[in-house]
Amino acid sequence: MTVNRLFSTAPLLISPKAFNIFNSLLPEYFNHVWNAVFVFQKYFLAPFGDAAVIHFYRQDQLQRRAGRGENSQVDAMYQVVPGNLPAAREKQSKEVKPLICTILLGLLLVIAAVVAWCYYTASLKKLNSFKIDQLELYKDGFFIKNTANMVLFEMGFKSAPIDLESCFQGEAGNEVNCTKSGEEKVDFFVKAFKPKDTITCYNIEWKTVVLNSVVEHCMYWADGHWYGGAETSTQHWPIKISGVMDPKPYITGDVYSIRDGFGGILERYWISSKSVAVRVNDSVPLHIGWNSSDKEAFCLHARYKDSPFQATTGQQPFVELSYQVCIGSDLKIIHRYMAKKHFRKPEITPSELMFRYPKWSTWALFKTEVNQDKVLRYAEKIKKYQFNFSHIEIDDQYSSSYGEFNFDPVKFPNASELLQKLRDDGFQVTLWVHPFVNYNSPSFIKGVENSYFVMDPSGRFPAFVEWWNGIAAVLDFTNPETTDWFQKKLEYLRSKYGIVSFKFDAGETSYLPAKFSTYKPLSDPSLFSKLYAKVAASYCMLAEVRVGYHTQNLPCFVRMIDRDSVWGYELGLKSLIPTVLTMGILGYPFILPDMIGGNVYPNKTDGLDEIPDRELYIRWLELSAFLPAMQFSIPPWLYDEEVLKIAHKFTQLRESLVMPLILRLAEETTKTGNPIIRPLWWIAPNDKVAQKVDTQFLIGDYLMVAPILEKGKEARDIYLPDGKWQSFNGDLFDKTPNLLTDFAVDLDEVAYFIRMI
């Protein structure tokens, strides 16, 4: 190979005109061992247009090539009179050589200059960005700036840049369409519109046409505070992201079991303190990831590969990442606009009882050891200690097996009698239910026979899952017959025992099998949670669910996931306000906090006694009294007289002070969709301090609550946003905004402030 390459230079492309010049001049010049051959090669010309190929060959090599028949591919060969070696030497004209050389060189330099110039001017024409209203689209992402040119929002196209040369802007200037990303075809557009004077929205859509594509756009959150998204185990307000998280399916999950997952209450909605809101479309197979060290990149990631999302039946699994970004004049305005547009409002309110009086559950107190006698004695004590009640909820293991939805005759030898007795004493009773049928339940056989269950991917066999009570099949609520069967079971409990409603536990997609099929395909697994919540809706007056996905319209109390009996942000007391605020901003106003004092789960609660830490219990109780519902399980009388007294104080305060307000707000939310429990920024949207407060909240616009959430503390800092505030003990504060430091709050007190008009 090396030997052969000596004989020819690299081929040179020249234009036909240049070829003619070469043709006339070079024979004179190349007259020693080197000979030049100019070859028009048709198969080369095609891509290069009007050009010829010039090879420099040694004369002997030329002869060899001819001998090997290599020129057969060459259409026409112009061999420039090389003659043989000695003859050529005689023809040589010494004087003309440097001249020709110089001319040639000059020519080539001119060509190079022209080419460079063309490139330069072409690059000048290249577009660097498009401007669509306040949005500036670059190849790697876009900015939205305010009129003062300050960046409100930044989004990066992480998976691939857009090819701006493939874009064209609509005549009105409010729309840009692009068709390429690198060499790949895409269908990308940005469209701006102004639904209101104070609001500008951008619809962004990126559609791929290649299978197994991944599209990832990352928002940069470093500059503002963000709210919304999903319930999480460690809940902060505003959202805190830390470290790097690879994109994972954005679907409902049980964050008690899977601590780093997304919770059972989840929407594709985030808003920022810079008055920007993002809503991702339902058609997106959405995964969320983040990288806190990359300007707090919070990434929307769409894919079907290795994902529980499935393309809608009959459609190609082409990934789409589409979302709406809206900016408004302030945080409250933009939230109210988005909520109105993307969430349905509750149709009616749940039962007034649920707001007004505490619910009493058997769970944290008795766990699965519940039985007829214990329930009876529990009810007696509630009355004995003169507490009010909305209802008693009989929780886990009243039944003989999971899937039976009936009283275990051993533990409840006379359930009818019990229920009658409770009714006589004024108690309404609800029962704990769930979407599972354990393998050892007689209903399991019925379910297999009738295909009531979520099936394995083949669709032939029920798929098993493991939940906290063993191995079960999951009721497939996409099948109307399943729903019918389940509802008949519940109706039986209602008609036979007078059960008024149910606690619908679980329902998260994390209790679906890893791979499954359903009667009707679920393109988005979280729709399972939605269906389950809809089943609950018929019993909503006193019912509770713990999943929420596009179900803001249901008049159900939504319970936050089980709390541990701890103080912190991870499912502890401190997580309550962030969770309540998040649920509210996601459109769920009827919030049932978990049991007062937490669930006292072994292994999860440090230094566990039989009951939660006394101080934790009191602070939890005090906070709960100001929330839309209040739930006891561990009763105050297990402590002492003081705790009992505090409990009575706050259940009474709730009834006198809090309830009139909350009931009005509950009624109002069916018209406005506004949360009952609101963040401070609701009344101070541009107050940078208010935007960060996660230990205070508003009930409506006029009652602000600042409970103690720290162990051993009888004072706290309290932030008063702009306004005139009267404290719970009558003091007036009108120099606001202001941070009251070390504001004294005794063990039997909650600091609350009324905002005076």
Place this chain on the structure above:
Amino acid sequence: MTVNRLFSTAPLLISPKAFNIFNSLLPEYFNHVWNAVFVFQKYFLAPFGDAAVIHFYRQDQLQRRAGRGENSQVDAMYQVVPGNLPAAREKQSKEVKPLICTILLGLLLVIAAVVAWCYYTASLKKLNSFKIDQLELYKDGFFIKNTANMVLFEMGFKSAPIDLESCFQGEAGNEVNCTKSGEEKVDFFVKAFKPKDTITCYNIEWKTVVLNSVVEHCMYWADGHWYGGAETSTQHWPIKISGVMDPKPYITGDVYSIRDGFGGILERYWISSKSVAVRVNDSVPLHIGWNSSDKEAFCLHARYKDSPFQATTGQQPFVELSYQVCIGSDLKIIHRYMAKKHFRKPEITPSELMFRYPKWSTWALFKTEVNQDKVLRYAEKIKKYQFNFSHIEIDDQYSSSYGEFNFDPVKFPNASELLQKLRDDGFQVTLWVHPFVNYNSPSFIKGVENSYFVMDPSGRFPAFVEWWNGIAAVLDFTNPETTDWFQKKLEYLRSKYGIVSFKFDAGETSYLPAKFSTYKPLSDPSLFSKLYAKVAASYCMLAEVRVGYHTQNLPCFVRMIDRDSVWGYELGLKSLIPTVLTMGILGYPFILPDMIGGNVYPNKTDGLDEIPDRELYIRWLELSAFLPAMQFSIPPWLYDEEVLKIAHKFTQLRESLVMPLILRLAEETTKTGNPIIRPLWWIAPNDKVAQKVDTQFLIGDYLMVAPILEKGKEARDIYLPDGKWQSFNGDLFDKTPNLLTDFAVDLDEVAYFIRMI
């Protein structure tokens, strides 16, 4: 780019000596616009050893490169005094140039010639084949030839050729090892050895070291007849392959349900009429495919990808295809050698009763409608019509659910009484069992709790399968506790009711889930069948199994898969002899033919009546009388007096003529492993006609049976191999080999011949 390339030629590698010559000569020569630069580039030198790189540069280009600092990578640059252009021109020595040029050219031509010569001689050294005893190894496969240079066996390497240049032959000449196939590393060897004077064997092993490899070697069967392999639904003797079949897992399956699969009796063993036997090693993840139009290619295909075979735990899933090919002096000699080496002999014989008297099953007669009364009346009739019996087998649905292994109290209100009555009448009773526990059986719960079942791939949940009686989990016999539980169930039936043994139904891998995990991993799924058969072994005296995989040692009767009540080769009467012969050659001598007349399955039997076609029934009965066991379900008395008479005639003939012989042969096979029922070639291994006969068989070496297998026929052709034969009606035939055409055989006759010594 193109412009730049004009300035330099391709670099030329030269040796240091050549460099020196260039160095002294070229400055004189390259004296116009071209200048030469010789560059030692350390980073180039490494791969090329002692060489230098020479670039031809234009003077101006050289200066540019220097300006851009491009020579920084160059360790030392020897620039050969080019001077500037005009100066160089003056130095030119016109006379010496052509001389140098010629010398150079000459030099290069010499180099080229030397290189060409080296290539030529190297190619001469290339090996075309290796000879290892009678085996000739080529890159694409191997032949085995006999001493007359006739091809006995041909194998093609379909997946990839071997690189013969990577092979080396052991000094003794009996072994070749190769290390490459194409560019891929493999570990391949062929080794010859002579276990006996009359036998030569070759061990062939192809091991890959790349994941997800596939190795395929195809035998070409066009030239001979082949026997062995597996039970199939359409069974021929010798094996017939037709069309193209993509490789599929060579594992046990229910060929009643999956008609084109491999059956429940299966070994990795084939022998040909050319006295060649092939046994594939157990370590091979074996798939079998074929292409009848490619010289009847029968392909051994090894892979783990998309396969139920799993690499042994802790080992890399590197595919191995290894097998032994042996040639012998004749078909019988080679088979006996292979059987002795690769199959274990039965340790003892099953109960004499099973050979001697018919077994009576409830299945074909009552199907799942069996009950206490029907069994009782069946037994009464057997006695009434004076038939003998080994036992009554109570088949499917004596139990209330699949998994209970106990009498359904509704269908068998007093099972103990029934069993007592039967025992009093001399009947032993066996029960039908299977490895399934249906989801609706109480045992299902017990099984899930105790992990008795084959699990899904996660190992967390039992995996469901669908069998002919619904949805079930499968008992995992790799778990000793499962086996223990199952055996306790059977022991209970023995001790409580005096059940003597069982019909172990199913057991094929086709009833395992598509993906599964077991207590102990099963690298080869068919080991499940083996384990199941081993469970049966404790009950083998009167038991039957229908799977056989490496279980020739068990003293169990092995039943061929259910037959349809038809005449043909697809599970009909004609399939019986090929199946019996195949089972025998695979080492299973204790063969239980299916029920006389077939199973009368609706949809599978043309023109189905309540009972099989009368003539079919008679011919089936006659054939069965000469087989190792005889099984009634549809009883002869359902027809007429003549059928009854024929039944009596043949059960008596069996007892008087056939049994003494079969019992002796059964005893003998525990020592020799020889089949009881033998193909004609057993006594005429080189008889090309005998090699093809599939409607006659030998019992031992001296009794040949030629039943009528065609509807409406009372005569048939009968082939008599070399020997002196006396027909069933006393005629002597000694002009043999001979084909008796249209030999008369009445409806109540079976043609049989005794070979006279």
